[in-house]
Amino acid sequence: MPADSFPNSKFLQQLEAIKNNSEPHLRELYRYNYKTVEKYVVQNSGTADEAKDIFQEAFIAVWRNIQLEKFIPQTENSLNAYIFQVSKNKWISYLRSAMHKKTIGLSGQEEKEMEVEEINVADKDQLDAIAENIHKLGDNCREILKRFYYNKESLRAIAAIFNWTEATARNNKYRCIEKLRNLLKN
Amino acid sequence: MNNNITITEQELELIDNYLAGRLTGADKAAFEAQLAGNEEWKAKFSQVKLLAIGIQEAALREQLPQFHGEAEHYKKLASVKNINWIKRLSIAASVIAIISVLGWVLFFKQPAEEKMYTAFYKPDPGLSTEMGLSDNYIFDRAMVDYKTANYKAALESWNKLLAVNAGNDTLHYFIASAQMADNNPTAAIAGFDKVLQNHQSVFTNDALWYKGLALLKKGKKQEAIAAIEKAEHSQKQTLLLKLKE
Known part of the structure; x- marks a missing residue:
């Protein structure tokens, strides 16, 4: 090995x-x-x-x-x-898509595709819907969610940035998630 | 995915804490037991997990144009760097010719190999940095240190990055270049060897050239010739002729 x-x-x-x-x-x-x-x-x-x-x-x-x-x-x-x-x-x-398969090959190679596990269609659709709908949230909501989930910032740090208490930051994060979930229902 | 199930603020907090690895001991065990035996809880958990990933994915997508700009930037620099070599070395050749006439007396006290090293070695000029594109990016800051001859500071930063990017040929190359400029040919040779392990590295030719020069500085003439012979470099033949005289 x-x-x-x-x-x-x-x-x-x-x-x-x-x-x-x-x-x-x-x-x-x-x-x-x-x-x-x-x-x-x-x-x-x-x-x-x-x-x-x-x-x-x-x-x-x-x-x-x-x-x-x-x-x-x-x-x-x-x-x-x-x-x-x-x-x-x-x-x-x-x-291999319809547009290309008649005219373009792969340098004469027979490609063998490695198995790459993909997520299921429902989850993929949900992720696509989140990507689309997150832009419909207000600036503050997008900022809170990005800071918390992507930047991994603590609620305390987020609260300090927005001049909130930690409890307010927690509640606002929840409200933003609920707004996003409501958008996803439509 | 059922977006109609109710998730309370406390439930969201608990799931977020679990996803972030903040639950431990009994709390974590209780959470996992609930997850294994309660379908409704499992559905809530799956939904929050997917929401968290979707939010992160959207943020990552926003960063991709910036990442791409930087990748293109480095790619261009790598190719421009090669083209610039020709111009720079033409100038360097002229300078070396002048030095070899005017400064020869200064070389008399040095061993023959080291004289060659002194005549042919010019530190790699490094990569351009665009701080606007690369704020807080340790690599670029260290590059500024390198270009201002603050080699120890550059080495300190790049070695920290290397600790989590062990196979990165760019880091190995510039760490070795900084060690070479900092008068440490032994460490530089080891670094250039790491670059040379990656046969597709854009730094292969430069690594071979500088490894040859570092060996020369250490007085290892035959090993230096072997490395320089493999390098594609406009000064290669000139140096080899001198070494084989």
């Missing part, structure tokens, strides 16, 4: 940072992997713009699967390989 197959504490720290949405870590993960995916897409009948779109969808899908623990990378290499494979699968699907 190669040495890289063993999880190490440094990678576990890195993975934890990614799970916690650490901006430098996500940014570096994006930067490091994008160039490989762009090269692959461009070498396989694509453009840099298409590579960007495919990679961003793959990046979100990988992040989501890590959050949902549908994918638990053991090493940095396995994480990078997974991002590449998800991107590749998405590009192959795109090429």
Whole structure:
């Protein structure tokens, strides 16, 4: 077994940072992997713009699967390989779409797709609906929810920013979640 | 997903605390027992978990254009950097020619290999930084330190990043470059070797060149020749000719 197959504490720290949405870590993960995916897409009948779109969808899908623990990378290499494979699968699907399948091939390769676990359709629809409806919330609500869930800021910290008490921050977070849930009912 | 089930403020708080890993001991066990045996609670939990992920996903999507801009920025810098090498080394060649005539006396007291090193070594100029794009980004701040010859500060920051990005070739390359500029060729060689383990690294040629120069500084002429011969570098033949004289 190669040495890289063993999880190490440094990678576990890195993975934890990614799970916690650490901006430098996500940014570096994006930067490091994008160039490989762009090269692959461009070498396989694509453009840099298409590579960007495919990679961003793959990046979100990988992040989501890590959050949902549908994918638990053991090493940095396995994480990078997974991002590449998800991107590749998405590009192959795109090429096979009705618009492209008659005219464009994959450099004569017979691609074998790696199994990449996807979330179920209902959950995917719900996530898409959240992404769409969150923009209908007011600025304050979006800010509270982003700070609490994405930035992992404490209610105490959020309260200090808005000049509220912690109890008010907790109540406002609840009201914002309820507003979002109501939007999702429609 | 049933968006009609009622979730109270206390229930939301409890689920949020569990998701954030803030429940421990008996509280955590009770929560998990409830989750295993109560379908309604499970539905509430699943919904809050999905809402939390959806909110985060929306925030992450907002950051992607910024991440992409930076990825493109680094990509361009990597290619511009290679092109600039030609210009810079043409200038460097002229400067070296002048130095070799005017400053030769200064080299007499140095060993032959070190003279070559002194003549050919110019620190890597580093990458440009755009602080507007990269506020609070440790890497860019350290790059500013590096470019202002504050090598120890740059090393301290980059080593912290390396602790959680062990396989990052950019970090390995600039840490090695800073060690080289800080007169530590032994550490620099070890760093360049790490870059060279990644065969696709954009820094491969530069790492080979600087590794050769670091070996030269250590007086290891044959090993230096072996590294420099593998490098694609406009000064390669000039240096090799001198080394083989």
